[in-house]
Amino acid sequence: MSELDSKLSARIAKIKGATLVKSFCYSCPWNCPTEVYVRNNKVVYVKGNQDAPNNIGTRCSKGMASWWMTEDPDRLKYPMLRTNPKGERGEFKRISWDEAFTFIADKLKGIAKNYGPESVVLTCHHDPNTQFYRHLLSDLYGSPNMYAHTSGCEMDRRSACQTIFGHDFPMHDFANSKYVILWGMNMLGANQGLFESRALLEAKKRGAKIIVVDPSFTETAQKATEWIPIKPGTDGAMALAMCHHIISNGLQDKEFVNTHCEGFDGFRDHLFDKGYTPEWAEDICGIKAETIKRLARDFATTKPSMSAIFKGAGYYTNGHDGSRACYILDAICGQVDGPGNLHLKSWAPLAEPLDIPDKAKRKPNKDPLHVAMGYPLAPDLPNGQLPKAVIEGDPYPVKGLFVHSTNPVMSDPNRDSVIEMFKHLDLAVACEVLMSETALECDIVLPETSFYEMAEIRQGLWLGEEAIICQPAVAPIGESKAPYDIAKGIAQKMGWAEFFAFEHWEDWAKTATANLPGGLNQLKERGFWAKQPAFNKLVTDGVPTKTGKIEIYSHKYADQGLNPYPDYVERSVHPDNEFPLQVTHSKLSMHCNIVTQNNPMLMEICPENWVEINAVDAEKSMINDGDMVVIESPKDKITIRAKVVQGLIPGSISIRHGHGFGHWAMGSVAKGKGAHSNNLMEIHTNPVTGANCYNECKVRVRPA
Numbered sequence: 029m030s031e032l033d034s035k036l037s038a039r040i041a042k043i044k045g046a047t048l049v050k051s052f053c054y055s056c057p058w059n060c061p062t063e064v065y066v067r068n069n070k071v072v073y074v075k076g077n078q079d080a081p082n083n084i085g086t087r088c089s090k091g092m093a094s095w096w097m098t099e100d101p102d103r104l105k106y107p108m109l110r111t112n113p114k115g116e117r118g119e120f121k122r123i124s125w126d127e128a129f130t131f132i133a134d135k136l137k138g139i140a141k142n143y144g145p146e147s148v149v150l151t152c153h154h155d156p157n158t159q160f161y162r163h164l165l166s167d168l169y170g171s172p173n174m175y176a177h178t179s180g181c182e183m184d185r186r187s188a189c190q191t192i193f194g195h196d197f198p199m200h201d202f203a204n205s206k207y208v209i210l211w212g213m214n215m216l217g218a219n220q221g222l223f224e225s226r227a228l229l230e231a232k233k234r235g236a237k238i239i240v241v242d243p244s245f246t247e248t249a250q251k252a253t254e255w256i257p258i259k260p261g262t263d264g265a266m267a268l269a270m271c272h273h274i275i276s277n278g279l280q281d282k283e284f285v286n287t288h289c290e291g292f293d294g295f296r297d298h299l300f301d302k303g304y305t306p307e308w309a310e311d312i313c314g315i316k317a318e319t320i321k322r323l324a325r326d327f328a329t330t331k332p333s334m335s336a337i338f339k340g341a342g343y344y345t346n347g348h349d350g351s352r353a354c355y356i357l358d359a360i361c362g363q364v365d366g367p368g369n370l371h372l373k374s375w376a377p378l379a380e381p382l383d384i385p386d387k388a389k390r391k392p393n394k395d396p397l398h399v400a401m402g403y404p405l406a407p408d409l410p411n412g413q414l415p416k417a418v419i420e421g422d423p424y425p426v427k428g429l430f431v432h433s434t435n436p437v438m439s440d441p442n443r444d445s446v447i448e449m450f451k452h453l454d455l456a457v458a459c460e461v462l463m464s465e466t467a468l469e470c471d472i473v474l475p476e477t478s479f480y481e482m483a484e485i486r487q488g489l490w491l492g493e494e495a496i497i498c499q500p501a502v503a504p505i506g507e508s509k510a511p512y513d514i515a516k517g518i519a520q521k522m523g524w525a526e527f528f529a530f531e532h533w534e535d536w537a538k539t540a541t542a543n544l545p546g547g548l549n550q551l552k553e554r555g556f557w558a559k560q561p562a563f564n565k566l567v568t569d570g571v572p573t574k575t576g577k578i579e580i581y582s583h584k585y586a587d588q589g590l591n592p593y594p595d596y597v598e599r600s601v602h603p604d605n606e607f608p609l610q611v612t613h614s615k616l617s618m619h620c621n622i623v624t625q626n627n628p629m630l631m632e633i634c635p636e637n638w639v640e641i642n643a644v645d646a647e648k649s650m651i652n653d654g655d656m657v658v659i660e661s662p663k664d665k666i667t668i669r670a671k672v673v674q675g676l677i678p679g680s681i682s683i684r685h686g687h688g689f690g691h692w693a694m695g696s697v698a699k700g701k702g703a704h705s706n707n708l709m710e711i712h713t714n715p716v717t718g719a720n721c722y723n724e725c726k727v728r729v730r731p732a
């Protein structure tokens with residue numbers, strides 16, 4: 029028996045007599061279906077759900093270590109009310125749930141009376157378990173301002189995808205692809221669906237070409253066929269030049285374009301009129317015209333192929349058109365929604381968990397904030413603009429904020445302005461598992477159950493239609509409550525008890541799964557429900573855009589007086605003599621965002637974040653590998669460890685995001701580890717999509 033086998037046997041022996049609960053992980057947004065083994069109210073083992081197509085029995089290191097959530101002594105255990113003025117470091121006293129619900133309901137009533145219900149905003153990260161707060165604050169209370177976190181994430185590509193394909197969130201069929209271009213997607217470092225990472229590597233083994241366009245020689249670039257070290261913020265120029273070369277050589281898929289696309293001829297004229305040639309793009313992107321031409325030809329002639337983008341290339345003020353150009357490559361080559369392409373996934377037939385009758389719903393009197401702020405095409409709240417709205421009451425007063433599983437003090441740009449914002453709110457509620465930096469700025473902190481302690485049903489992020497379930501495996505820590513029970517408690521104090529009548533999670537879960545084949549029972553038993561992906565369905569049936577076609581010419585843009593075709597304009601911030609380096613950001617493979625840094629196992633492997641700096645720039649600044657360095661922007665400075673690397677485009681640095689600041693205020697493992705970069709930057713918001721432009725930042729670096 030190998031050492032590995034014997035370890036596994038020992039583990040299995042340990043779980044003998046344990047109960048198996050089918051659930052899913054949300055240590056990151058990819059939600060792998062999971063088997064949780066529980067004995068005596070303790071999680072004794074976790075593994076991926078063997079039958080689920082998302083991860084086929086596996087979990088990543090973050091998922092494997094996530095059981096710590098159920099034992100972390102720093103978890104919030106009871107509701108807490110602030111006792112000192114905002115602006116000072118938060119001090120809190122323990123209160124009962126009844127007091128917490130009364131406090132919140134009274135404040136909500138006051139805000140509605142004085143400013144209107146539109147003045148209450150909800151933001152969240154792990155979006156779907158927020159649905160009960162949405163039922164409460166939107167359907168019943170009447171606020172149109174129910175938002176997620178997308179402006180910090182893939183807002184530009186989401187906007188591009190909505191605009192061109194009428195789809196929110198495409199997946200990638202790497203398994204069947206022969207040629208893949210990844211624009212700033214580090215699939216093997218910051219993993220997205222585990223099946224996608226695996227399929228990418230298997231495609232490569234089969235002989236598929238993987239091209240990684242990224243200023244950094246990422247984990248994915250290291251395994252790719254070719255790394256294209258592009259200058260930051262110039263992907264749009266390269267993608268437009270590729271389109272130019274494809275079209276001027278007649279390599280586009282003429283039949284596909286004629287049948288399924290709107291505005292091809294105008295796009296061709298636009299490219300030719302503007303002179304978006306490979307020669308034009310060469311200096312802008314730092315990529316030889318010959319290389320751009322070769323990639324364009326290979327992409328157009330090797331089928332099936334895929335041009336895929338996520339958030340990396342979108343952290344600039346020109347990210348909206350850059351993302352559109354990357355997807356138009358797919359469109360003109362007919363590489364959409366077929367096997368091996370960008371996949372316009374269909375969604376499982378899940379219903380809302382609460383059935384609130386229309387006559388009980390309150391209609392808002394004001395536009396949602398993103399529209400009122402001047403970003404009608406934004407797929408989500410331009411959250412970089414939220415502090416201004418709160419502080420100045422512009423475009424209208426914002427007085428209440430619910431932050432649910434999101435930590436804007438750490439995650440949004442310009443920490444100072446986020447902290448300042450909290451002073452101007454009448455009601456700031458944190459729904460959290462730990463005392464985050466944001467919770468510390470709030471009036472009231474509500475302890476939520478972790479995903480090991482609560483139920484949830486949501487869409488699975490696999491290629492085919494998929495529903496997944498999270499089931500309570502262990503008892504809640506302390507007095508923590510699930511979102512349904514918290515929303516219900518507030519609803520009761522508001523006089524809306526009848527709409528939150530369910531006693532057990534299975535009751536609302538039955539409503540949510542009423543149309544799902546096999547219903548709740550089968551979902552509980554298997555942990556997921558999935559249907560094989562249907563290829564070409566959306567494209568042949570017509571995509572949900574205004575014209576029913578793939579819109580290379582964007583009617584949405586034209587209707588707003590914007591150029592319906594993507595253009596290339598330079599990003600906003602450029603390094604200069606005083607601040608000679610361009611900031612870029614990337615994630616840590618052993619952590620997820622601001623979620624895992626109080627986990628002692630992951631912190632043992634990766635106790636701090638760091639900055640990567642090219643050897644040429646490091647030598648100029650007399651920085652050695654492993655040194656502590658000071659990064660200074662015009663706004664602030666941080667001290668962080670440096671890694672000197674060859675694989676990063678000179679003139680830029682790459683800051684790994686996740687640690688730092690007070691992190692977390694009461695998290696004894698995380699506290700004080702690493703550095704937080706989000707106060708280096710001023711707020712730059714993409715003018716169309718409302719995305720945060722974290723990389724619009726110039727700095728200088730010196731030894732600490």
Ligand SMILES: Nc1nc2c(c(=O)[nH]1)N[C@H]1C(S)=C(S)[C@@H](COP(=O)(O)OP(=O)(O)OC[C@H]3O[C@@H](n4cnc5c(=O)[nH]c(N)nc54)[C@H](O)[C@@H]3O)O[C@H]1N2
Pocket residue numbers: 056057181182211212213214215217218219220241242243244246258259260261262263338339340341342612613614615616617618619620621682723
């Ligand atoms: N291990 C781990 N996994 C995660 C997460 C995590 O924190 N850790 N977070 C999860 C979340 S919320 C997300 S959104 C995804 C993120 O998944 P990714 O977007 O793949 O992750 P990042 O590391 O942020 O990668 C961004 C890349 O963009 C590159 N980049 C920067 N500027 C440019 C540019 O101008 N052009 C191009 N082409 N590239 C550029 C950066 O160098 C970096 O490699 O990962 C998810 N999974």
Ligand SMILES: Nc1nc2c(c(=O)[nH]1)N[C@H]1C(S)=C(S)[C@@H](COP(=O)(O)OP(=O)(O)OC[C@H]3O[C@@H](n4cnc5c(=O)[nH]c(N)nc54)[C@H](O)[C@@H]3O)O[C@H]1N2
Pocket residue numbers: 152153177180181182339432433434435436438439440459460461462464476477478479613614615620621622623685705706722
């Ligand atoms: N500089 C820089 N900034 C970035 C990024 C970057 O690469 N660089 N990445 C951006 C991206 S892609 C994203 S998606 C955002 C993410 O930023 P956020 O929206 O802040 O989301 P997370 O960091 O995933 O989660 C934050 C909070 O969720 C809490 N939490 C964890 N699990 C639970 C739970 O089960 N219930 C509840 N109620 N709370 C929970 C954690 O304690 C933590 O405080 O950050 C963005 N900010």
Ligand code: SF4
Pocket residue numbers: 053054055056057058059060086087088089090091092219220221222620
């Ligand atoms: S990829 Fe995300 S959801 Fe899957 S196991 Fe890892 S942390 Fe959990």
Ligand SMILES: [Mo]
Pocket residue numbers: 180181182
């Ligand atoms: Mo993200």
